[in-house]
Amino acid sequence: MQILIHGGQLINPGRIDGFRDIFIDNGIITQIAPGGELLDLPAEAGERTTRLINATGKIVTPGLIDMHVHLREPGFEHKETIASGCRAAVAGGFTAVCAMPNTQPVNDTPEITQLMIEKARSAGLARVYPAGAITRGLSGQSLCDFGALQAAGAVAFTDDGCPVESDDMMAAALEAVGQLDLTIISHSEMMDLAGDGAMNRGPVADRLGWPGIPNSAESLMVEREIALCEKTGARMHIAHVSTAESVEAIRRAKQRGLPVTAETAPHYFTLTDAAVEKYGTNAKMNPPLRSEKDREAIREGLSDGTLDVIATDHAPHSVEEKAAVFPRAPNGITGLETALPLSLGLVADGVLTLETLIAKMTVNPGSVLGVPCGLGLGRPADITIIDPEVENTATPESFHSKSSNSPFIGWQLKGRAEATIVDGRIVHEL
Numbered sequence: 001m002q003i004l005i006h007g008g009q010l011i012n013p014g015r016i017d018g019f020r021d022i023f024i025d026n027g028i029i030t031q032i033a034p035g036g037e038l039l040d041l042p043a044e045a046g047e048r049t050t051r052l053i054n055a056t057g058k059i060v061t062p063g064l065i066d067m068h069v070h071l072r073e074p075g076f077e078h079k080e081t082i083a084s085g086c087r088a089a090v091a092g093g094f095t096a097v098c099a100m101p102n103t104q105p106v107n108d109t110p111e112i113t114q115l116m117i118e119k120a121r122s123a124g125l126a127r128v129y130p131a132g133a134i135t136r137g138l139s140g141q142s143l144c145d146f147g148a149l150q151a152a153g154a155v156a157f158t159d160d161g162c163p164v165e166s167d168d169m170m171a172a173a174l175e176a177v178g179q180l181d182l183t184i185i186s187h188s189e190m191m192d193l194a195g196d197g198a199m200n201r202g203p204v205a206d207r208l209g210w211p212g213i214p215n216s217a218e219s220l221m222v223e224r225e226i227a228l229c230e231k232t233g234a235r236m237h238i239a240h241v242s243t244a245e246s247v248e249a250i251r252r253a254k255q256r257g258l259p260v261t262a263e264t265a266p267h268y269f270t271l272t273d274a275a276v277e278k279y280g281t282n283a284k285m286n287p288p289l290r291s292e293k294d295r296e297a298i299r300e301g302l303s304d305g306t307l308d309v310i311a312t313d314h315a316p317h318s319v320e321e322k323a324a325v326f327p328r329a330p331n332g333i334t335g336l337e338t339a340l341p342l343s344l345g346l347v348a349d350g351v352l353t354l355e356t357l358i359a360k361m362t363v364n365p366g367s368v369l370g371v372p373c374g375l376g377l378g379r380p381a382d383i384t385i386i387d388p389e390v391e392n393t394a395t396p397e398s399f400h401s402k403s404s405n406s407p408f409i410g411w412q413l414k415g416r417a418e419a420t421i422v423d424g425r426i427v428h429e430l
Protein backbone atom coordinates (compact mmCIF):
# COMPACT_ATOMS: atom_id res chain seq x y z
CA MET A 1 0.00 0.00 0.00
CA GLN A 2 1.11 3.53 -0.79
CA ILE A 3 -0.01 6.61 1.06
CA LEU A 4 0.56 10.26 0.18
CA ILE A 5 -0.02 12.74 2.99
CA HIS A 6 -0.20 16.16 1.42
CA GLY A 7 -0.71 19.76 2.45
CA GLY A 8 0.05 19.31 6.16
CA GLN A 9 2.42 21.21 8.41
CA LEU A 10 5.16 18.81 9.46
CA ILE A 11 6.37 19.26 13.02
CA ASN A 12 9.38 16.97 13.30
CA PRO A 13 11.31 17.93 16.47
CA GLY A 14 14.93 18.82 15.83
CA ARG A 15 14.72 18.13 12.11
CA ILE A 16 12.57 19.67 9.42
CA ASP A 17 9.31 21.39 9.72
CA GLY A 18 7.10 23.37 7.42
CA PHE A 19 4.64 22.36 4.76
CA ARG A 20 5.63 18.96 3.46
CA ASP A 21 4.25 16.07 1.45
CA ILE A 22 5.12 12.62 2.77
CA PHE A 23 5.09 9.50 0.65
CA ILE A 24 4.83 6.09 2.28
CA ASP A 25 5.58 2.97 0.30
CA ASN A 26 5.10 -0.46 1.80
CA GLY A 27 5.23 0.86 5.35
CA ILE A 28 8.37 2.97 4.85
CA ILE A 29 8.68 6.75 4.42
CA THR A 30 10.33 7.05 1.02
CA GLN A 31 9.89 10.75 0.19
CA ILE A 32 9.50 14.00 2.11
CA ALA A 33 9.16 17.00 -0.18
CA PRO A 34 7.98 20.61 -0.07
CA GLY A 35 4.19 20.84 0.09
CA GLY A 36 2.46 20.22 -3.23
CA GLU A 37 5.50 18.73 -4.98
CA LEU A 38 4.54 15.09 -4.66
CA LEU A 39 0.86 15.74 -5.26
CA ASP A 40 1.71 17.29 -8.61
CA LEU A 41 3.71 14.31 -9.83
CA PRO A 42 1.96 12.68 -12.75
CA ALA A 43 0.50 9.35 -11.68
CA GLU A 44 2.20 6.36 -13.23
CA ALA A 45 -0.83 4.96 -14.93
CA GLY A 46 -1.99 1.62 -13.65
CA GLU A 47 1.13 0.96 -11.64
CA ARG A 48 0.02 1.88 -8.20
CA THR A 49 -2.96 2.76 -6.12
CA THR A 50 -1.99 5.55 -3.80
CA ARG A 51 -4.20 6.48 -0.90
CA LEU A 52 -4.31 10.29 -0.64
CA ILE A 53 -4.68 11.93 2.75
CA ASN A 54 -5.41 15.63 2.56
CA ALA A 55 -3.77 17.15 5.62
CA THR A 56 -4.43 20.77 4.71
CA GLY A 57 -4.87 22.75 7.92
CA LYS A 58 -3.53 19.81 9.94
CA ILE A 59 -0.31 19.13 11.80
CA VAL A 60 1.70 16.07 10.84
CA THR A 61 3.98 14.66 13.55
CA PRO A 62 5.97 11.56 14.34
CA GLY A 63 3.72 8.99 16.01
CA LEU A 64 3.01 9.96 19.61
CA ILE A 65 4.57 7.70 22.26
CA ASP A 66 2.99 7.28 25.70
CA MET A 67 5.60 5.81 28.00
CA HIS A 68 3.26 5.17 30.94
CA VAL A 69 0.06 3.17 30.47
CA HIS A 70 -1.72 0.40 32.35
CA LEU A 71 -3.23 -1.98 29.81
CA ARG A 72 -4.50 -4.30 32.61
CA GLU A 73 -4.03 -7.54 30.67
CA PRO A 74 -3.36 -10.16 31.90
CA GLY A 75 -5.55 -10.28 34.98
CA PHE A 76 -7.85 -7.26 34.92
CA GLU A 77 -9.55 -7.59 31.55
CA HIS A 78 -12.79 -6.12 32.94
CA LYS A 79 -10.94 -2.75 33.14
CA GLU A 80 -9.05 -2.91 29.83
CA THR A 81 -7.48 -5.39 27.46
CA ILE A 82 -4.37 -4.94 25.38
CA ALA A 83 -6.64 -4.68 22.32
CA SER A 84 -9.02 -2.10 23.85
CA GLY A 85 -6.12 -0.13 25.31
CA CYS A 86 -4.43 -0.09 21.90
CA ARG A 87 -7.67 1.11 20.29
CA ALA A 88 -7.79 3.95 22.82
CA ALA A 89 -4.12 4.68 22.12
CA VAL A 90 -4.46 5.06 18.35
CA ALA A 91 -7.71 7.04 18.76
CA GLY A 92 -5.73 9.41 20.97
CA GLY A 93 -2.94 9.69 18.38
CA PHE A 94 -0.47 7.33 20.05
CA THR A 95 1.38 4.90 17.82
CA ALA A 96 3.28 3.29 20.71
CA VAL A 97 2.78 2.79 24.43
CA CYS A 98 4.89 1.41 27.24
CA ALA A 99 2.83 -1.02 29.33
CA MET A 100 3.38 -1.06 33.09
CA PRO A 101 4.01 -4.45 34.72
CA ASN A 102 1.43 -4.38 37.55
CA THR A 103 -0.77 -6.95 35.83
CA GLN A 104 -1.87 -10.28 37.35
CA PRO A 105 0.43 -12.14 37.12
CA VAL A 106 2.96 -9.34 37.32
CA ASN A 107 5.18 -8.91 34.26
CA ASP A 108 8.23 -10.33 36.00
CA THR A 109 8.87 -13.26 33.65
CA PRO A 110 9.72 -13.52 29.94
CA GLU A 111 6.48 -15.48 29.42
CA ILE A 112 4.30 -12.55 30.48
CA THR A 113 6.41 -10.09 28.46
CA GLN A 114 6.03 -12.29 25.39
CA LEU A 115 2.30 -12.71 26.00
CA MET A 116 1.83 -8.94 26.05
CA ILE A 117 3.81 -8.49 22.85
CA GLU A 118 1.88 -11.33 21.19
CA LYS A 119 -1.52 -9.85 22.19
CA ALA A 120 -0.45 -6.45 20.91
CA ARG A 121 0.70 -7.95 17.62
CA SER A 122 -2.61 -9.68 17.06
CA ALA A 123 -4.50 -6.49 17.92
CA GLY A 124 -2.47 -4.84 15.13
CA LEU A 125 -2.98 -1.28 16.36
CA ALA A 126 -0.39 0.57 18.51
CA ARG A 127 3.06 -0.81 19.22
CA VAL A 128 3.29 -2.08 22.79
CA TYR A 129 6.61 -1.97 24.62
CA PRO A 130 6.33 -3.83 27.93
CA ALA A 131 8.14 -2.58 31.02
CA GLY A 132 9.28 -5.41 33.23
CA ALA A 133 9.09 -5.38 37.02
CA ILE A 134 12.14 -4.46 39.10
CA THR A 135 11.30 -6.92 41.88
CA ARG A 136 9.48 -10.24 41.66
CA GLY A 137 5.76 -9.78 42.24
CA LEU A 138 6.45 -6.06 42.92
CA SER A 139 7.24 -7.29 46.42
CA GLY A 140 10.44 -5.31 46.88
CA GLN A 141 12.11 -8.53 48.07
CA SER A 142 14.21 -9.91 45.19
CA LEU A 143 15.30 -8.61 41.79
CA CYS A 144 13.91 -9.94 38.52
CA ASP A 145 16.09 -11.50 35.82
CA PHE A 146 16.51 -8.28 33.82
CA GLY A 147 18.52 -9.91 31.02
CA ALA A 148 15.85 -12.54 30.39
CA LEU A 149 13.12 -9.89 30.40
CA GLN A 150 15.11 -7.70 28.01
CA ALA A 151 15.62 -10.67 25.68
CA ALA A 152 11.84 -11.22 25.73
CA GLY A 153 11.20 -7.59 24.74
CA ALA A 154 11.06 -5.52 27.94
CA VAL A 155 12.35 -1.98 27.25
CA ALA A 156 12.52 -0.59 30.82
CA PHE A 157 12.01 -1.68 34.42
CA THR A 158 9.70 -0.35 37.10
CA ASP A 159 7.65 -1.44 40.11
CA ASP A 160 5.15 1.30 39.18
CA GLY A 161 2.37 1.47 41.73
CA CYS A 162 4.89 0.62 44.43
CA PRO A 163 8.22 2.19 45.34
CA VAL A 164 11.35 0.08 45.75
CA GLU A 165 11.81 1.00 49.40
CA SER A 166 15.19 -0.60 50.08
CA ASP A 167 18.08 1.67 49.09
CA ASP A 168 20.34 -1.31 48.49
CA MET A 169 17.76 -3.07 46.32
CA MET A 170 17.24 0.02 44.14
CA ALA A 171 20.98 0.64 43.84
CA ALA A 172 21.51 -2.99 42.75
CA ALA A 173 18.67 -2.65 40.22
CA LEU A 174 20.15 0.57 38.81
CA GLU A 175 23.53 -1.08 38.36
CA ALA A 176 22.16 -4.22 36.74
CA VAL A 177 19.74 -2.40 34.43
CA GLY A 178 22.38 0.20 33.57
CA GLN A 179 24.66 -2.59 32.37
CA LEU A 180 21.92 -3.62 29.93
CA ASP A 181 21.76 0.00 28.74
CA LEU A 182 18.12 0.25 29.83
CA THR A 183 16.39 2.67 32.20
CA ILE A 184 14.76 2.27 35.61
CA ILE A 185 11.44 4.12 35.93
CA SER A 186 10.81 5.18 39.52
CA HIS A 187 7.43 5.31 41.22
CA SER A 188 8.65 7.74 43.86
CA GLU A 189 6.67 7.37 47.07
CA MET A 190 7.63 7.16 50.74
CA MET A 191 4.99 4.75 52.02
CA ASP A 192 5.31 5.75 55.66
CA LEU A 193 4.75 9.41 54.74
CA ALA A 194 1.86 8.63 52.39
CA GLY A 195 0.29 6.55 55.15
CA ASP A 196 -3.40 5.98 54.58
CA GLY A 197 -3.72 9.25 52.65
CA ALA A 198 -6.35 9.32 49.92
CA MET A 199 -5.74 12.75 48.37
CA ASN A 200 -3.42 15.75 48.60
CA ARG A 201 -2.89 17.02 52.13
CA GLY A 202 -4.33 20.52 52.41
CA PRO A 203 -7.47 22.60 52.89
CA VAL A 204 -9.56 20.58 50.42
CA ALA A 205 -8.76 17.30 52.19
CA ASP A 206 -9.51 18.95 55.51
CA ARG A 207 -12.86 20.19 54.23
CA LEU A 208 -13.80 16.79 52.81
CA GLY A 209 -12.48 14.93 55.83
CA TRP A 210 -10.22 12.57 53.84
CA PRO A 211 -6.71 11.75 55.06
CA GLY A 212 -4.03 13.68 53.17
CA ILE A 213 -0.73 12.78 51.44
CA PRO A 214 2.03 15.38 51.93
CA ASN A 215 4.22 16.54 49.03
CA SER A 216 7.22 15.10 50.87
CA ALA A 217 5.89 11.55 50.33
CA GLU A 218 6.91 12.04 46.70
CA SER A 219 9.74 14.55 46.81
CA LEU A 220 11.82 12.82 49.50
CA MET A 221 11.79 9.63 47.42
CA VAL A 222 12.74 11.65 44.34
CA GLU A 223 15.71 12.97 46.37
CA ARG A 224 16.62 9.38 47.31
CA GLU A 225 16.42 8.30 43.66
CA ILE A 226 18.67 11.17 42.61
CA ALA A 227 21.20 10.21 45.30
CA LEU A 228 21.22 6.60 44.02
CA CYS A 229 21.54 7.85 40.47
CA GLU A 230 24.60 9.85 41.50
CA LYS A 231 26.07 6.90 43.40
CA THR A 232 25.66 4.39 40.57
CA GLY A 233 25.93 6.65 37.52
CA ALA A 234 23.00 4.74 36.03
CA ARG A 235 20.04 6.29 34.23
CA MET A 236 16.87 6.97 36.20
CA HIS A 237 13.49 8.20 34.95
CA ILE A 238 11.06 9.67 37.49
CA ALA A 239 7.41 8.81 36.73
CA HIS A 240 4.36 11.04 37.21
CA VAL A 241 5.94 14.08 38.92
CA SER A 242 3.27 16.02 40.83
CA THR A 243 4.97 18.37 43.31
CA ALA A 244 6.93 21.63 43.18
CA GLU A 245 9.63 20.12 45.42
CA SER A 246 10.17 17.18 43.04
CA VAL A 247 10.49 19.53 40.06
CA GLU A 248 13.11 21.56 41.93
CA ALA A 249 15.07 18.45 42.98
CA ILE A 250 15.13 17.17 39.38
CA ARG A 251 16.11 20.61 38.10
CA ARG A 252 19.11 20.68 40.45
CA ALA A 253 20.09 17.10 39.55
CA LYS A 254 20.08 17.97 35.85
CA GLN A 255 22.16 21.08 36.53
CA ARG A 256 24.70 18.75 38.16
CA GLY A 257 24.74 16.65 35.01
CA LEU A 258 23.08 13.54 36.44
CA PRO A 259 21.37 11.20 33.95
CA VAL A 260 17.90 11.85 35.36
CA THR A 261 14.80 12.29 33.19
CA ALA A 262 11.22 12.87 34.30
CA GLU A 263 7.63 12.84 33.17
CA THR A 264 4.39 14.40 34.29
CA ALA A 265 0.81 13.71 33.23
CA PRO A 266 -1.84 16.03 31.75
CA HIS A 267 -3.94 15.95 34.94
CA TYR A 268 -1.09 17.43 36.98
CA PHE A 269 -0.73 20.47 34.73
CA THR A 270 -4.47 20.85 34.21
CA LEU A 271 -6.17 20.20 37.56
CA THR A 272 -5.63 20.80 41.28
CA ASP A 273 -7.00 18.97 44.32
CA ALA A 274 -10.06 21.21 44.07
CA ALA A 275 -11.14 18.77 41.32
CA VAL A 276 -11.79 16.12 43.99
CA GLU A 277 -14.77 18.14 45.23
CA LYS A 278 -16.17 18.28 41.74
CA TYR A 279 -15.33 14.88 40.24
CA GLY A 280 -15.03 12.62 43.28
CA THR A 281 -13.22 9.33 42.69
CA ASN A 282 -12.64 10.23 39.01
CA ALA A 283 -10.13 12.75 40.38
CA LYS A 284 -8.43 10.17 42.63
CA MET A 285 -4.99 9.01 41.58
CA ASN A 286 -1.56 8.36 43.04
CA PRO A 287 0.29 10.66 43.29
CA PRO A 288 -2.74 12.85 43.98
CA LEU A 289 -3.74 16.10 42.30
CA ARG A 290 -1.91 18.84 44.20
CA SER A 291 -2.22 22.56 44.95
CA GLU A 292 -2.23 25.45 42.47
CA LYS A 293 1.37 26.20 43.47
CA ASP A 294 2.36 22.68 42.43
CA ARG A 295 0.41 22.89 39.19
CA GLU A 296 2.28 26.07 38.32
CA ALA A 297 5.61 24.44 39.19
CA ILE A 298 4.81 21.50 36.90
CA ARG A 299 4.09 23.91 34.04
CA GLU A 300 7.33 25.76 34.77
CA GLY A 301 9.20 22.43 34.82
CA LEU A 302 7.77 21.53 31.43
CA SER A 303 8.65 24.95 30.07
CA ASP A 304 12.29 24.99 31.23
CA GLY A 305 12.97 21.38 30.23
CA THR A 306 13.15 19.89 33.73
CA LEU A 307 10.24 17.63 32.80
CA ASP A 308 11.17 15.86 29.56
CA VAL A 309 8.07 13.83 28.89
CA ILE A 310 4.29 14.03 28.97
CA ALA A 311 2.85 10.57 29.69
CA THR A 312 -0.72 9.71 30.58
CA ASP A 313 -0.51 7.11 33.40
CA HIS A 314 -3.65 5.76 31.69
CA ALA A 315 -5.24 3.74 34.50
CA PRO A 316 -8.67 2.33 33.61
CA HIS A 317 -11.08 1.10 36.30
CA SER A 318 -14.70 -0.03 36.08
CA VAL A 319 -17.64 2.15 37.10
CA GLU A 320 -18.38 -0.23 40.01
CA GLU A 321 -14.83 0.01 41.35
CA LYS A 322 -14.83 3.80 41.16
CA ALA A 323 -18.26 3.90 42.88
CA ALA A 324 -16.57 2.97 46.17
CA VAL A 325 -16.32 5.49 49.00
CA PHE A 326 -13.43 7.87 48.23
CA PRO A 327 -10.62 6.47 50.42
CA ARG A 328 -11.31 2.93 49.24
CA ALA A 329 -11.74 3.65 45.51
CA PRO A 330 -8.84 2.56 43.28
CA ASN A 331 -6.31 5.14 42.10
CA GLY A 332 -6.05 6.34 38.53
CA ILE A 333 -7.85 7.84 35.56
CA THR A 334 -7.95 7.04 31.87
CA GLY A 335 -5.79 9.34 29.80
CA LEU A 336 -5.02 8.07 26.31
CA GLU A 337 -7.98 9.81 24.66
CA THR A 338 -7.73 13.19 26.38
CA ALA A 339 -3.94 13.69 26.57
CA LEU A 340 -3.44 15.32 23.19
CA PRO A 341 -6.04 18.12 23.51
CA LEU A 342 -5.09 18.80 27.14
CA SER A 343 -1.42 19.01 26.14
CA LEU A 344 -2.18 21.27 23.16
CA GLY A 345 -3.61 23.58 25.82
CA LEU A 346 -0.04 24.19 26.98
CA VAL A 347 0.72 25.66 23.55
CA ALA A 348 -2.40 27.82 23.63
CA ASP A 349 -1.37 29.04 27.10
CA GLY A 350 2.16 29.89 25.92
CA VAL A 351 3.83 27.33 28.23
CA LEU A 352 5.39 25.35 25.36
CA THR A 353 5.97 25.82 21.67
CA LEU A 354 4.24 23.30 19.47
CA GLU A 355 7.59 21.75 18.55
CA THR A 356 8.62 21.36 22.21
CA LEU A 357 5.26 19.83 23.08
CA ILE A 358 5.55 17.32 20.23
CA ALA A 359 9.10 16.46 21.38
CA LYS A 360 7.78 15.67 24.88
CA MET A 361 5.25 13.28 23.33
CA THR A 362 7.49 11.66 20.69
CA VAL A 363 11.29 11.73 20.60
CA ASN A 364 11.80 12.43 24.31
CA PRO A 365 9.90 9.38 25.59
CA GLY A 366 11.30 7.38 22.67
CA SER A 367 14.85 8.17 23.68
CA VAL A 368 14.23 7.44 27.39
CA LEU A 369 12.94 4.01 26.36
CA GLY A 370 15.52 3.52 23.62
CA VAL A 371 12.85 2.67 21.06
CA PRO A 372 12.57 3.87 17.44
CA CYS A 373 11.04 7.35 17.25
CA GLY A 374 10.92 10.37 14.99
CA LEU A 375 10.04 10.73 11.37
CA GLY A 376 12.55 10.40 8.56
CA LEU A 377 13.41 8.86 5.21
CA GLY A 378 13.78 5.10 5.27
CA ARG A 379 12.02 4.76 8.60
CA PRO A 380 8.83 2.84 9.34
CA ALA A 381 5.87 5.21 8.93
CA ASP A 382 4.54 5.90 12.43
CA ILE A 383 2.72 9.20 11.94
CA THR A 384 -0.01 11.18 13.70
CA ILE A 385 -2.13 13.73 11.85
CA ILE A 386 -3.63 16.29 14.22
CA ASP A 387 -6.41 18.81 13.77
CA PRO A 388 -5.43 21.42 16.36
CA GLU A 389 -8.61 23.48 16.01
CA VAL A 390 -11.54 21.05 16.07
CA GLU A 391 -13.53 21.01 19.32
CA ASN A 392 -15.52 18.15 20.71
CA THR A 393 -16.96 17.04 24.02
CA ALA A 394 -15.46 14.08 25.87
CA THR A 395 -18.14 11.49 26.64
CA PRO A 396 -17.94 7.85 27.80
CA GLU A 397 -19.39 6.90 24.39
CA SER A 398 -16.59 8.74 22.60
CA PHE A 399 -13.91 6.65 24.36
CA HIS A 400 -12.52 3.47 22.85
CA SER A 401 -11.09 2.40 26.21
CA LYS A 402 -13.19 -0.16 28.09
CA SER A 403 -13.33 2.31 30.97
CA SER A 404 -14.26 5.95 31.24
CA ASN A 405 -13.03 6.95 34.70
CA SER A 406 -12.00 10.44 33.68
CA PRO A 407 -12.57 13.83 35.29
CA PHE A 408 -12.57 15.30 31.78
CA ILE A 409 -15.92 13.76 30.82
CA GLY A 410 -18.13 16.61 29.69
CA TRP A 411 -15.17 18.90 28.94
CA GLN A 412 -15.04 20.71 25.64
CA LEU A 413 -11.62 19.66 24.30
CA LYS A 414 -9.77 21.37 21.47
CA GLY A 415 -7.62 19.37 19.08
CA ARG A 416 -7.63 15.66 18.22
CA ALA A 417 -5.90 13.00 16.18
CA GLU A 418 -7.53 12.86 12.77
CA ALA A 419 -5.47 9.89 11.61
CA THR A 420 -2.92 7.57 13.18
CA ILE A 421 -0.57 5.53 11.03
CA VAL A 422 1.47 2.65 12.45
CA ASP A 423 4.03 0.89 10.26
CA GLY A 424 2.43 2.42 7.18
CA ARG A 425 -1.06 1.19 8.08
CA ILE A 426 -3.90 3.61 8.84
CA VAL A 427 -5.11 2.28 12.21
CA HIS A 428 -7.31 5.25 13.14
CA GLU A 429 -9.03 7.74 10.88
CA LEU A 430 -11.94 10.12 11.39
Ligand SMILES: [Zn+2]
Nearest residue numbers: 160161187239
Ligand atom coordinates in the same frame (compact mmCIF):
# COMPACT_ATOMS: atom_id res chain seq x y z
ZN1 LIG B 1 3.12 5.07 39.59
